[in-house]
Amino acid sequence: MLQFRVSPNLLSILLIQAAALVAAALAMNALGGIFPFLPGPTHIVEEGAQLLIRPEILQDFGVTLLEASFGLLIAAGIGISLGLVIGSSAALVSFANPLILALYSVPKIVFLPILMLIFGTGMGPKIANAAVHAAFPILLNTLVATRDTTVRHEKLGQSLCMTRLQFATKILLPGIVPPVFGAIRLGVGLSFMGALLAELFQSEAGVGHLVHDLYNSGNIAGMLAIILAVLVIIVSLNGIMAAVENRFSRWREI
Amino acid sequence: MSVSVSIENVSKTFGVPGTEFVAIKQADAQIQPGEFVSILGPSGCGKSTLLDMVAGLATPSRGTVSIHGQPVTGPDERMAMVFQQMSLLPWRTIQANVEFGLEVRGVGEAQRRRTAREMIDLVGLNGFEEKYPSQLSGGMNQRVAIARALALDPEILLMDEPFGALDEQTRRIMGIELLRIWDKSGKTIVFVTHSISEAIQLSDRILLMSSRPSTIREIIDVPLARPRSIEDLSSETARDIELRVWKVLLEETGAK
Numbered sequence: 001m002l003q004f005r006v007s008p009n010l011l012s013i014l015l016i017q018a019a020a021l022v023a024a025a026l027a028m029n030a031l032g033g034i035f036p037f038l039p040g041p042t043h044i045v046e047e048g049a050q051l052l053i054r055p056e057i058l059q060d061f062g063v064t065l066l067e068a069s070f071g072l073l074i075a076a077g078i079g080i081s082l083g084l085v086i087g088s089s090a091a092l093v094s095f096a097n098p099l100i101l102a103l104y105s106v107p108k109i110v111f112l113p114i115l116m117l118i119f120g121t122g123m124g125p126k127i128a129n130a131a132v133h134a135a136f137p138i139l140l141n142t143l144v145a146t147r148d149t150t151v152r153h154e155k156l157g158q159s160l161c162m163t164r165l166q167f168a169t170k171i172l173l174p175g176i177v178p179p180v181f182g183a184i185r186l187g188v189g190l191s192f193m194g195a196l197l198a199e200l201f202q203s204e205a206g207v208g209h210l211v212h213d214l215y216n217s218g219n220i221a222g223m224l225a226i227i228l229a230v231l232v233i234i235v236s237l238n239g240i241m242a243a244v245e246n247r248f249s250r251w252r253e254i
Numbered sequence: 255m256s257v258s259v260s261i262e263n264v265s266k267t268f269g270v271p272g273t274e275f276v277a278i279k280q281a282d283a284q285i286q287p288g289e290f291v292s293i294l295g296p297s298g299c300g301k302s303t304l305l306d307m308v309a310g311l312a313t314p315s316r317g318t319v320s321i322h323g324q325p326v327t328g329p330d331e332r333m334a335m336v337f338q339q340m341s342l343l344p345w346r347t348i349q350a351n352v353e354f355g356l357e358v359r360g361v362g363e364a365q366r367r368r369t370a371r372e373m374i375d376l377v378g379l380n381g382f383e384e385k386y387p388s389q390l391s392g393g394m395n396q397r398v399a400i401a402r403a404l405a406l407d408p409e410i411l412l413m414d415e416p417f418g419a420l421d422e423q424t425r426r427i428m429g430i431e432l433l434r435i436w437d438k439s440g441k442t443i444v445f446v447t448h449s450i451s452e453a454i455q456l457s458d459r460i461l462l463m464s465s466r467p468s469t470i471r472e473i474i475d476v477p478l479a480r481p482r483s484i485e486d487l488s489s490e491t492a493r494d495i496e497l498r499v500w501k502v503l504l505e506e507t508g509a510k
């Protein structure tokens with residue numbers, strides 16, 4: 001265990017992940033004995049393969065991916081700009097923080113009916129729901145990072161007679177990049193979740209719709225296969241973002 | 255020559271009327287050009303506040319701070335500050351950190367590079383130009399902060415417990431290096447510390463502050479020859495000064 005921490009190379013991480021997968025499959029097999037309706041791993045793989053080779057699958061995933069991406073983009077735009085504005089003022093922070101924290105702890109799904117009223121049907125409410133899910137961590141992280149960076153380097157800025165613009169471009173923006181990027185990474189999963197949830201409620205298209213259909217037609221193995229595919233996509237996107245992050249913040253590693 | 259820094263009848267109060275909080279009750283001092291002066295006092299007595307007022311980062315509630323007779327109204331190019339907290343920009347390399355002030359002042363790139371290299375050399379960090387602050391020790395980072403301030407070529411260098419986070423040995427060695435730089439540059443240095451031995455090692459004079467609401471209780475001369483050897487620093491004179499400072503500090507904190 002200690003050795004693993006000293007040299008966390010990719011291979012050992014992958015090995016452990018593979019082992020976890022095998023363990024999960026074995027556990028499912030065992031559970032299959034207790035809950036007969038749970039399909040076994042081989043069954044899931046078979047059904048999954050059949051579902052995934054259909055041409056329509058691209059459209060299902062495409063719709064959800066599109067909704068999640070737009071949602072994340074909107075969440076990042078609103079979260080970062082609002083976070084910068086609020087975080088730049090101590091007074092605004094103490095005013096807005098309790099509100100944001102309260103909203104943060106509300107399950108975002110309660111806003112879906114309102115979003116459906118506003119945006120009707122189609123991709124609109126899904127994009128909006130994805131945005132609502134991803135926006136809060138981005139907003140909070142931007143806000144906190146903005147406040148921290150401002151307070152920490154305020155005197156340096158003053159003593160060098162920096163203009164507001166200089167402070168923003170040379171200190172504030174570079175200072176908040178790591179936490180904001182981390183929050184966007186978190187937002188990837190959350191925007192997917194938002195899009196999928198909306199597709200389950202208002203079942204018209206996308207992966208959520210597909211899962212809904214598979215459940216209704218009793219194809220539990222197929223449903224689980226699709227859910228696994230979603231997981232793989234989210235984990236891969238996360239990995240890609242982490243790699244980008246590392247590349248652009250060389251200064252954080254030693 | 256005129257007085258470099260003059261602190262006259264200064265007080266500093268925080269907060270709004272009604273719940274006022276007197277940090278500094280009364281401060282008066284005159285610092286000569288080229289002098290090395292320490293501000294020494296118990297924690298929370300207002301050392302940083304006093305230094306900030308000299309730097310133009312805070313305004314006195316009463317009285318004036320002036321530089322060569324002109325009242326300080328804000329930050330001034332003749333002064334540069336080394337801060338109490340770690341204030342390097344972690345996303346910039348050492349070179350880019352040292353260049354930072356010059357960059358802000360609009361100095362051209364070639365000149366900036368050259369000056370920064372000289373300063374990095376002066377503080378003994380050759381070869382670390384392309385490293386990041388997270389890759390250097392605390393003491394090395396403090397040297398970078400000093401180099402960043404020196405790069406601005408200020409007439410007056412204001413230092414707020416620059417070695418406060420360092421261990422005894424590193425602190426002593428950094429002090430020796432600071433004196434070497436000071437000796438070469440002829441700058442005026444105002445140095446905040448809460449270490450008595452550091453104040454004796456470094457200063458021409460010590461401004462000894464009382465606890466809050468504070469005053470400058472005493473201004474103590476340190477008549478030791480320079481450069482000061484270990485023997486000088488444990489001489490009779492040095493020990494007398496230490497004893498005197500201790501007495502005042504213990505009296506201030508109410509201990510016996």
Ligand SMILES: Nc1ncnc2c1ncn2[C@@H]1O[C@H](COP(=O)(O)OP(=O)(O)OP(=O)(O)O)[C@@H](O)[C@H]1O
Nearest residue numbers: 268269277296297298299300301302303304448466
């Ligand atoms: N901006 C501020 N608003 C209100 N009170 C302040 C402010 N800055 C400092 N103070 C108070 O003024 C007093 C003096 O603070 P200061 O930071 O100058 O002390 P110090 O001598 O530098 O202490 P230390 O040795 O711990 O750094 C403290 O009691 C502090 O709480």
Ligand SMILES: [Mg+2]
Nearest residue numbers: 301302303338
């Ligand atoms: Mg202080």
